Amino acid sequence: xxxxxxxxxxxxxxxxxxxxxxxxxxxxxxxxxxxxxxxxxxxxxxxxxxxxxxxxxxxxxxxxxxxxxxxxxxxxxxxxxxxxxxxxxxxxxxxxxxxxxxxxxxxxxxxxxxxxxxxxxxxxxxxxxxxxxxxxxxxxxxxxxxxxxxxxxxxxxxxxxxxxxxxxxxxxxxxxxxxxxxxxxxxxxxxxxxxxxxxxxxxxxxxxxx
Numbered sequence: 001x002x003x004x005x006x007x008x009x010x011x012x013x014x015x016x017x018x019x020x021x022x023x024x025x026x027x028x029x030x031x032x033x034x035x036x037x038x039x040x041x042x043x044x045x046x047x048x049x050x051x052x053x054x055x056x057x058x059x060x061x062x063x064x065x066x067x068x069x070x071x072x073x074x075x076x077x078x079x080x081x082x083x084x085x086x087x088x089x090x091x092x093x094x095x096x097x098x099x100x101x102x103x104x105x106x107x108x109x110x111x112x113x114x115x116x117x118x119x120x121x122x123x124x125x126x127x128x129x130x131x132x133x134x135x136x137x138x139x140x141x142x143x144x145x146x147x148x149x150x151x152x153x154x155x156x157x158x159x160x161x162x163x164x165x166x167x168x169x170x171x172x173x174x175x176x177x178x179x180x181x182x183x184x185x186x187x188x189x190x191x192x193x194x195x196x197x198x199x200x201x202x203x204x205x206x207x208x209x210x
Contacts, residue, residue: 060199073090108140
């Protein structure tokens, strides 16, 4: 799974760099006020919705329990102006549980719903901040999620966003049914005790816009 993430991330970073170079080139050719090119076409839309695939890698404390995540989301965006967009994003993501010694951790499955604000630095790139709730399964409960990223329009119909996401995961013990000791569905050490703390991920959202 880790190898898969690095392959996807490498391809995404390459696309982002090429997109940035392309955006700068188009900016030089057309200028901010040009009506030519996909950048200004997308900038004139007042509503955009998109479907995205989201590979991500847990970092920090969360990396002790999971090494890779994969999900998808549906996002709507209202643009009250050329520089600003208001977003709502709802999706599903599965962070695959790690095997550590004799312990096999359960998958961490969430349904995050977040509102956000986009600031377009140019017609082809933007900053995006989000906050909301993540609804977890198997006793994970509901937690406050937040994040931020930088994105690039790759074409009229596609964009890519590199982003960080974090949340405070409440302590969950084996009494919830999420964990069992030994070779069961997960645990910490050999006692099947709880886990919790601040969880963080770095990922990419590759999206098709409509």
